[in-house]
Amino acid sequence: MFESLSDRLSGVFDRLTKQGALSEDDVKTALREVRVALLEADVSLPVARDFVKRVQEKATGQAVTKSVTPGQQVVKIVHDELVATLTGDEDPGKLKIDNPPAPILMVGLQGGGKTTTTAKLAKRLKDREGKRVLMASLDVYRPAAMHQLEVLGNQIGVDTLPIVEGQKPVDIAKRAKQQATMGGYDVYMLDTAGRLHIDEVLMDEVEQVRNAVTPRETLLVVDGLTGQVAVEVAQEFDDKVGISGVVLTRMDGDGRGGAALSMRAVTGKPIRFVGVGEKTDALETFEPDRIAGRILGM
Amino acid sequence: VTRRVLDDDMLESLEELMIASDMGVDTALRVSANIAEGRLGRKVSVAEIKEILATEIARVMEPVAKPLPIYPKRPQVVLVVGVNGAGKTTTIGKLASQFRAAGKSVVIAAGDTFRAAAVEQLQVWGDRAGVPVLTAPEGSDPASLAYDALKKAQDEGADLLMIDTAGRLQNRQDLMAELAKIVRVLKKLDESAPHNTVLVLDATTGQNALSQVETFQKLADVSGLVMTKLDGTAKGGVLVALADKFGLPIHAIGVGEQIEDLAPFDPEDFAKALTGL
Numbered sequence: 001m002f003e004s005l006s007d008r009l010s011g012v013f014d015r016l017t018k019q020g021a022l023s024e025d026d027v028k029t030a031l032r033e034v035r036v037a038l039l040e041a042d043v044s045l046p047v048a049r050d051f052v053k054r055v056q057e058k059a060t061g062q063a064v065t066k067s068v069t070p071g072q073q074v075v076k077i078v079h080d081e082l083v084a085t086l087t088g089d090e091d092p093g094k095l096k097i098d099n100p101p102a103p104i105l106m107v108g109l110q111g112g113g114k115t116t117t118t119a120k121l122a123k124r125l126k127d128r129e130g131k132r133v134l135m136a137s138l139d140v141y142r143p144a145a146m147h148q149l150e151v152l153g154n155q156i157g158v159d160t161l162p163i164v165e166g167q168k169p170v171d172i173a174k175r176a177k178q179q180a181t182m183g184g185y186d187v188y189m190l191d192t193a194g195r196l197h198i199d200e201v202l203m204d205e206v207e208q209v210r211n212a213v214t215p216r217e218t219l220l221v222v223d224g225l226t227g228q229v230a231v232e233v234a235q236e237f238d239d240k241v242g243i244s245g246v247v248l249t250r251m252d253g254d255g256r257g258g259a260a261l262s263m264r265a266v267t268g269k270p271i272r273f274v275g276v277g278e279k280t281d282a283l284e285t286f287e288p289d290r291i292a293g294r295i296l297g298m
Numbered sequence: 299v300t301r302r303v304l305d306d307d308m309l310e311s312l313e314e315l316m317i318a319s320d321m322g323v324d325t326a327l328r329v330s331a332n333i334a335e336g337r338l339g340r341k342v343s344v345a346e347i348k349e350i351l352a353t354e355i356a357r358v359m360e361p362v363a364k365p366l367p368i369y370p371k372r373p374q375v376v377l378v379v380g381v382n383g384a385g386k387t388t389t390i391g392k393l394a395s396q397f398r399a400a401g402k403s404v405v406i407a408a409g410d411t412f413r414a415a416a417v418e419q420l421q422v423w424g425d426r427a428g429v430p431v432l433t434a435p436e437g438s439d440p441a442s443l444a445y446d447a448l449k450k451a452q453d454e455g456a457d458l459l460m461i462d463t464a465g466r467l468q469n470r471q472d473l474m475a476e477l478a479k480i481v482r483v484l485k486k487l488d489e490s491a492p493h494n495t496v497l498v499l500d501a502t503t504g505q506n507a508l509s510q511v512e513t514f515q516k517l518a519d520v521s522g523l524v525m526t527k528l529d530g531t532a533k534g535g536v537l538v539a540l541a542d543k544f545g546l547p548i549h550a551i552g553v554g555e556q557i558e559d560l561a562p563f564d565p566e567d568f569a570k571a572l573t574g575l
């Protein structure tokens with residue numbers, strides 16, 4: 001539906017005369033196209049703005065390589081900068097789950113994919129690392145949310161904390177911790193109810209849960225199709241709960257995934273995994289160059 | 299009140315406001331060009347220019363603000379579709395409750411036979427709305443459930459049959475074919491069914507909503523939209539682009555997780571919220 005950056009730039013540069021170096025005007029024209037491409041890929045406005053500034057500094061005065069067109073050259077600069085921004089310091093697939101039982105807290109907006117991702121991660125930890133995992137649903141609001149996690153647990157052969165009606169989320173978290181300790185589990189995962197980042201009551205509630213268990217990992221689960229609000233959501237969850245990483249879901253869709261850049265840029269937290277389907281094995285380790293390519297429509 | 303000359307800088311700030319609402323670059327530029335016409339160089343205050351923007355957006359949205367049409371046909375079949383997690387099941391619960399309150403007899407079919415506990419979730423909503431929910435076992439064919447449900451709704455003389463479906467991304471051809479099959483079997487019992495195919499969109503979604511509407515309209519003949527989660531800070535600006543491009547009616551908006559949190563789409567309120575007035 002949207003043009004790729006290369007297409008946009010080849011249109012622009014066709015009209016420009018070739019010179020020995022990218023002139024300031026060339027770069028300016030190109031950067032306008034870069035900005036539009038990022039925005040159409042749903043990169044949040046302030047992030048797109050900063051990003052374009054950085055690319056401008058890198059590109060101005062850079063000599064035009066003979067073997068590539070100026071358009072290709074700008075695409076490469078943008079691509080490299082995207083990859084550099086998206087790449088974290090550590091291996092995204094390696095969760096901090098030493099010191100059993102290690103708590104993992106899953107948070108995010110409504111319908112982002114927390115419950116499904118909880119099950120996917122539990123399965124991955126069990127199958128790949130031989131971990132004993134316990135899953136607990138702290139979602140006392142959404143109809144049948146606890147049952148959903150229980151069904152998924154049965155499907156993947158991972159234990160779920162028995163459901164006790166009427167318990168508060170913090171108390172469920174404490175019970176999960178206790179059962180994980182006594183039962184000799186390596187990891188216990190806390191799936192929480194979806195909440196708006198501006199809902200003070202529910203944000204307080206998840207803060208209390210965090211204080212009760214001190215998670216080793218707090219993963220923000222976000223829809224990969226998220227638009228401009230991505231920056232605000234990531235910022236608020238990070239400020240209030242403190243996140244250690246991001247999981248992007250629905251990347252099996254045809255979305256461009258600009259939210260990845262927004263979230264990474266504002267929180268500095270690594271994107272760890274991407275969800276690529278509804279089934280419990282549809283989870284991949286995050287690869288920066290793949291997302292960079294998608295954002296640029298390549 | 300300080301007034302400034304309406305110049306390119308001011309227009310750019312307006313464009314950014316629109317882009318930040320998910321309106322998309324093209325639409326934002328078009329709207330800002332409309333606003334600039336005949337006004338460039340005139341002195342305006344920030345509040346005035348936002349007012350002008352809100353009026354312009356409301357004007358674009360006015361023709362698509364239409365509640366779900368009710369036909370004399372009984373049962374009227376409403377098929378609810380959309381990508382995963384958009385709010386289909388919740389919206390069905392809310393709609394069913396409103397129709398009940400309006401004195402209609404409603405039946406719900408739990409057509410998401412795929413996702414874990416989707417049926418149980420809808421059953422809770424059915425209980426809340428006071429409406430029976432027809433179910434089939436997990437993993438069974440949603441088309442055959444839809445068929446049985448319509449048969450039953452016909453036999454019972456229900457006013458409305460609302461069919462929930464599993465979430466599906468629009469690029470999944472197999473799942474889009476599954477939707478087409480549901481429509482085909484419904485037509486065996488009633489050539490005119492489904493009478494409404496409602497696509498549920500999540501307000502947090504960005505530009506992908508355009509692709510969602512395009513594909514669902516093409517393959518599932520969407521007749522109207524509901525946008526959920528407008529109680530958050532996402533402004534749903536993509537609706538402006540959608541109104542421009544597809545002109546599909548917007549039936550209602552979701553503004554929370556409770557049963558009463560479904561409101562009519564009001565172009566003026568929407569435009570005000572979008573512009574921050």
Ligand SMILES: Nc1nc2c(ncn2[C@@H]2O[C@H](COP(=O)(O)OP(=O)(O)OP(=O)(O)O)[C@@H](O)[C@H]2O)c(=O)[nH]1
Nearest residue numbers: 110111112113114115116194250275276277382383
């Ligand atoms: N296509 C696709 N669907 C996904 C992915 N991850 C989750 N889903 C689907 O998204 C929908 C919502 O997933 P949930 O796991 O229930 O989301 P949640 O965040 O727990 O939702 P709440 O608890 O209501 O806030 C379900 O239909 C899932 O099957 C993914 O990576 N790709």
Ligand SMILES: Nc1nc2c(ncn2[C@@H]2O[C@H](COP(=O)(O)OP(=O)(O)OP(=O)(O)O)[C@@H](O)[C@H]2O)c(=O)[nH]1
Nearest residue numbers: 110111382383384385386387388465527552553554
């Ligand atoms: N804040 C808010 N949350 C909503 C709204 N509508 C739905 N939700 C929440 O979004 C989540 C997903 O809603 P569902 O109704 O399960 O969505 P769905 O489209 O049926 O999901 P799948 O069947 O898994 O594809 C739930 O947590 C709902 O409570 C809304 O208008 N506002």
Ligand SMILES: [K+]
Nearest residue numbers: 320501503534
């Ligand atoms: K939006």
Ligand SMILES: [Mg+2]
Nearest residue numbers: 114115139145
């Ligand atoms: Mg959940």
Ligand SMILES: [Mg+2]
Nearest residue numbers: 386387410416
């Ligand atoms: Mg559903």
